[in-house]
Amino acid sequence: MMDTQRELCTFPLAPNHKLKLSAAGFQTIQDLKGIKPAELCKDTGLSLDDSEGVLNTVNVAEKMHWKSGGRCGLSALDMLHEEQSLPGIITFSERVDRMLGAGVPLCKVTELCGEPGVGKTQFCLQLAVGVQIPEVFGGLHGEAVYIDTEGSFITERLVDIIAATVRHCEHISQKEHNEEFVEHLKSLTVEHLLTGIHYHRCHDYIQLLAIVHLLPAFLKNHPKVKLVVIDSLAAPFQHDFEDFSLRTRILTSVAQNLVKMAAEFKISVVLTNKMTTKLNSSGGDSGAHLVPALGESWGHACTVRVILHWEGNQRMAWLYKSPSQTETTVPYQITTGGIRDIIMEERYQAENAEDETPVKQQKLS
Amino acid sequence: MALLKAGLCTALNNTVLENLRSVGIKTTLDFITKDLEAVAQQASVPYKDLLAIRRVILAQYSGFPLNGAELYDNGVLTMAILSTGCTSIDELLDGGLYTAEVTEVAGSIAAGKTQMCFTSAASVICKTKQNVIFVDTCGSFSAERISIILEENGESEPEQFLSQVRCFTAFDVYELIGALETIRHNKQRQMDPFFESLKLLIVDNVASVIYPILGGPQSDGQSLITIIGQKLKILAVEFSLAVLITNNLVSSEWGGTLSASLGRVWSHVPHTRLVILPHGNKHTAETPERETRREMMIVKSSRGPTNKCCNFIIASSRLSSVR
Amino acid sequence: MSLSKTETGAQFLARLGSRPSMMHIEPAFFGEGLKGKEVIELYGAEGTGKSETLLHFIVRCILPKSWKSVELSGCDAHVIFIDTDYKFSILRLASLLERYILNAVGRARQNSDETDFQCPGSEETENFIKECLKKLYIIRCTSSTQLIITLHSLENIICNNPNISAVMIDSISAFYWIDRYNGGESFAMQEANMRLACEELSKLVNTYNITVFATKQELFKKKKDFERRDREKSTVIQELDFEHQEYMCKSWQKLVTGRLVYKYVEIPGSGRRKFVVSAGPISEIVTFFVEFDEIQFLSNNEKLRL
Numbered sequence: 001m002m003d004t005q006r007e008l009c010t011f012p013l014a015p016n017h018k019l020k021l022s023a024a025g026f027q028t029i030q031d032l033k034g035i036k037p038a039e040l041c042k043d044t045g046l047s048l049d050d051s052e053g054v055l056n057t058v059n060v061a062e063k064m065h066w067k068s069g070g071r072c073g074l075s076a077l078d079m080l081h082e083e084q085s086l087p088g089i090i091t092f093s094e095r096v097d098r099m100l101g102a103g104v105p106l107c108k109v110t111e112l113c114g115e116p117g118v119g120k121t122q123f124c125l126q127l128a129v130g131v132q133i134p135e136v137f138g139g140l141h142g143e144a145v146y147i148d149t150e151g152s153f154i155t156e157r158l159v160d161i162i163a164a165t166v167r168h169c170e171h172i173s174q175k176e177h178n179e180e181f182v183e184h185l186k187s188l189t190v191e192h193l194l195t196g197i198h199y200h201r202c203h204d205y206i207q208l209l210a211i212v213h214l215l216p217a218f219l220k221n222h223p224k225v226k227l228v229v230i231d232s233l234a235a236p237f238q239h240d241f242e243d244f245s246l247r248t249r250i251l252t253s254v255a256q257n258l259v260k261m262a263a264e265f266k267i268s269v270v271l272t273n274k275m276t277t278k279l280n281s282s283g284g285d286s287g288a289h290l291v292p293a294l295g296e297s298w299g300h301a302c303t304v305r306v307i308l309h310w311e312g313n314q315r316m317a318w319l320y321k322s323p324s325q326t327e328t329t330v331p332y333q334i335t336t337g338g339i340r341d342i343i344m345e346e347r348y349q350a351e352n353a354e355d356e357t358p359v360k361q362q363k364l365s
Numbered sequence: 366m367a368l369l370k371a372g373l374c375t376a377l378n379n380t381v382l383e384n385l386r387s388v389g390i391k392t393t394l395d396f397i398t399k400d401l402e403a404v405a406q407q408a409s410v411p412y413k414d415l416l417a418i419r420r421v422i423l424a425q426y427s428g429f430p431l432n433g434a435e436l437y438d439n440g441v442l443t444m445a446i447l448s449t450g451c452t453s454i455d456e457l458l459d460g461g462l463y464t465a466e467v468t469e470v471a472g473s474i475a476a477g478k479t480q481m482c483f484t485s486a487a488s489v490i491c492k493t494k495q496n497v498i499f500v501d502t503c504g505s506f507s508a509e510r511i512s513i514i515l516e517e518n519g520e521s522e523p524e525q526f527l528s529q530v531r532c533f534t535a536f537d538v539y540e541l542i543g544a545l546e547t548i549r550h551n552k553q554r555q556m557d558p559f560f561e562s563l564k565l566l567i568v569d570n571v572a573s574v575i576y577p578i579l580g581g582p583q584s585d586g587q588s589l590i591t592i593i594g595q596k597l598k599i600l601a602v603e604f605s606l607a608v609l610i611t612n613n614l615v616s617s618e619w620g621g622t623l624s625a626s627l628g629r630v631w632s633h634v635p636h637t638r639l640v641i642l643p644h645g646n647k648h649t650a651e652t653p654e655r656e657t658r659r660e661m662m663i664v665k666s667s668r669g670p671t672n673k674c675c676n677f678i679i680a681s682s683r684l685s686s687v688r
Numbered sequence: 689m690s691l692s693k694t695e696t697g698a699q700f701l702a703r704l705g706s707r708p709s710m711m712h713i714e715p716a717f718f719g720e721g722l723k724g725k726e727v728i729e730l731y732g733a734e735g736t737g738k739s740e741t742l743l744h745f746i747v748r749c750i751l752p753k754s755w756k757s758v759e760l761s762g763c764d765a766h767v768i769f770i771d772t773d774y775k776f777s778i779l780r781l782a783s784l785l786e787r788y789i790l791n792a793v794g795r796a797r798q799n800s801d802e803t804d805f806q807c808p809g810s811e812e813t814e815n816f817i818k819e820c821l822k823k824l825y826i827i828r829c830t831s832s833t834q835l836i837i838t839l840h841s842l843e844n845i846i847c848n849n850p851n852i853s854a855v856m857i858d859s860i861s862a863f864y865w866i867d868r869y870n871g872g873e874s875f876a877m878q879e880a881n882m883r884l885a886c887e888e889l890s891k892l893v894n895t896y897n898i899t900v901f902a903t904k905q906e907l908f909k910k911k912k913d914f915e916r917r918d919r920e921k922s923t924v925i926q927e928l929d930f931e932h933q934e935y936m937c938k939s940w941q942k943l944v945t946g947r948l949v950y951k952y953v954e955i956p957g958s959g960r961r962k963f964v965v966s967a968g969p970i971s972e973i974v975t976f977f978v979e980f981d982e983i984q985f986l987s988n989n990e991k992l993r994l
Binding site for chain 1: 833870872
């Protein structure tokens with residue numbers, strides 16, 4: 001059996017380059033073997049720069065897959081050890097953390113869907129703080145990138161959450177009586193935690209695409225970043241898009257870029273999505289029900305999907321999709337200090353009573 | 366394959382190559398389709414030499430004819446049926462995943478496609494002791510989950526089996542093609558023992574890398590779909606692998622029926638297509654470790670009748686049949 | 689072919705000598721019989737039974753007229769099968785062969801007057817199947833360029849084997865999108881390869897009296913209005929739409945001498961699929977079921993009923 005070679009049309013080359021190459025008879029990489037850029041330039045009519053670029057792309061793509069390890073096939077055993085060693089980002093609700101495994105997972109894209117007011121932005125703010133606190137307190141000692149498309153990022157609210165988080169860390173430190181903890185506490189000031197969040201505001205989908213495009217370079221220069229939040233992804237795409245096919249292409253392309261970023265930089269990407277009404281097709285129950293927005297194709301894009309919804313007066317988090325965790329629904333609440341667990345027997349426990357009051361259906365997200 | 370290069374055979378030296386180029390013959394295709402007598406005159410190359418070159422080109426570049434009886438003996442030797450780890454699905458598939466075939470599982474969000482991939486992988490590595498490659502395009506690979514599946518099925522040391530699974534990441538269509546080419550190259554060269562015992566290739570999920578290029582004004586989306594389909598089938602047939610791919614379920618053009626996505630061109634690709642029928646689960650209470658029931662239907666088969674169904678459960682341990 | 693081109697003796701004989709006739713390959717489809725130099729296109733959407741039919745044709749081709757006093761009605765011809773889809777399964781073909789032979793043996797035993805009718809043993813049958821399979825050549829192609837070069841190399845094979853009567857291609861449209869993409873904006877460039885393939889096929893068909901069967905996938909479908917869409921879901925055969933959407937180049941269109949259009953109909957209740965083929969006027973509709981190891985044709989009465 002002949003060792004057939006990879007066709008040139010399967011490389012990420014510009015369409016007109018591919019045309020010129022095939023018109024000149026170059027069909028597989030075998031045809032390009034041993035060719036210098038100058039020769040290629042003469043045979044195909046491409047400029048010298050373009051010829052070099054073509055040969056580079058082909059060589060790089062080839063080399064990437066011949067070398068062992070890296071992006072070329074990792075043993076599941078190594079990946080298991082890595083997965084087990086990577087912590088998650090805590091949400092401060094133990095139930096939600098347990099539902100997700102160990103908090104919002106790193107190396108994956110998590111989608112939070114929900115109606116307005118259910119707490120999507122609260123989760124985002126909470127995570128942006130939680131990722132920064134030192135490891136001894138359950139955090140990742142990292143930084144966060146917060147991309148805001150709706151203007152729902154309110155600094156005062158963030159400060160409340162930071163204050164409550166710092167108090168939480170102080171409690172832990174007091175219990176542990178450890179020098180190390182006291183040291184770490186010193187750096188936990190409101191200012192410090194505010195600077196750990198890189199904030200960007202986008203007004204339309206073009207700006208959003210530009211930021212996502214520039215993110216990999218940013219992440220390379222800021223290795224401490226462990227969380228990227230996009231709140232919300234739906235907003236710029238819900239209106240002004242007549243061509244649904246184009247919207248699907250753009251959204252799925254963004255999704256794949258984010259999935260790649262999450263895996264490559266070992267960060268967590270959290271996106272928020274709205275809900276939209278879907279009319280039931282015939283042959284089912286009548287009426288309409290709420291589904292996450294942005295369409296069916298988008299729905300497959302995120303690795304983890306959590307649907308936040310109401311059950312009567314109670315906020316619930318439903319883990320709808322996850323590769324490793326079972327489908328579960330847990331209750332949670334939003335307090336002045338952020339996301340917290342529901343305490344089933346008594347709503348007001350001694351520890352939390354003084355400064356935390358449950359916040360009912362305010363339009364906070 | 367296409368360009369004529371000196372040294373292809375003794376008759377094809379640099380001078381002859383130049384002469385041929387001067388009359389517009391650059392590729393093997395150009396050479397084959399021209400009338401050799403005319404070429405001999407125009408390019409001043411001896412007819413005998415041209416005949417010799419033609420013979421070498423035909424021998425090297427055309428498909429190799431295989432005799433039916435030999436192919437049959439070979440097929441019987443190399444064919445294997447791999448259990449998916451769930452008896453009801455195995456029954457539906459008339460035994461399980463067949464080697465030399467591409468089996469597609471289509472389902473809506475959270476239907477259980479990835480869980481089926483994990484369960485099949487776990488079944489292959491511990492029952493047959495062969496190797497599995499998992500090509501992950503959507504970030505869904507979880508070694509922990511495979512480890513739990515192995516544990517709950519009685520393997521006390523799941524870690525010893527995990528080295529039989531390798532994960533390739535491929536987040537766009539070119540990376541996917543690159544990954545498939547790498548696998549093909551390694552199987553051909555036969556230097557890495559891992560690829561010698563490779564039996565199952567999983568791609569989860571094919572649609573993720575195709576959606577960004579599908580539907581535009583250019584035809585590159587359709588051609589890349591054709592190429593990916595072709596490469597998957599070539600891997601299955603030439604190396605006797607079972608190929609398991611996942612796809613999404615979308616509403617067809619005028620609503621109503623759900624069908625596998627990626628369109629008409631892709632619909633021809635798999636040998637067998639399974640659909641996990643849509644479920645309408647609504648959960649209200651906190652109930653960990655709950656089993657979720659699904660129904661699976663075989664909608665396309667190159668081996669037999671279709672439209673048969675089976676039921677299965679996604680449990681914490683794996684996909685299992687309904688009792 | 690210029691007059692001055694020399695021809696070897698073998699080529700001369702191969703051109704003019706007779707090859708096994710395709711006349712009775714499948715009366716259900718080709719009532720009057722195929723006379724040779726025909727190019728039959730099998731067109732249909734995914735899962736409509738085209739490849740299955742080709743396998744059935746192969747069975748009818750490679751089987752002899754009779755074997756051990758069992759009437760098989762085969763053509764006793766050699767077949768070249770070009771697999772561009774990588775879907776051909778030799779094991780499936782073998783089981784179809786076996787089932788066909790066993791059915792024929794069963795019929796022969798019923799019809800036989802002699803009390804000592806000997807049923808062939810399983811080992812005998814298996815050897816016979818292998819002998820038949822030797823009459824089949826399978827060639828796989830991964831690109832339209834390779835298809836063209838392969839078609840050129842067929843001339844030699846056909847010359848040296850006077851029993852080859854049929855060339856089957858599954859499918860002729862496998863490289864359609866790849867060629868379209870590689871050809872860029874110009875239709876001429878896009879269709880260039882297919883044109884060359886058709887030229888060579890035409891030469892083989894006309895020079896050596898070969899019959900060609902090729903499957904063509906349904907890649908395009910006209911957007912339908914609601915009324916016609918409802919007819920799509922109809923289970924009544926007369927209402928089925930056997931339309932054909934051409935997309936291949938003119939050279940292929942000129943080459944095709946007959947077309948079978950495939951559709952399937954879901955039988956309500958049982959979930960089984962009935963495959964329906966139209967070759968022209970409605971009286972020539974053929975319907976069949978596909979089971980695990982055979983094609984069951986329905987008689988004229990059965991097919992119009994549902």
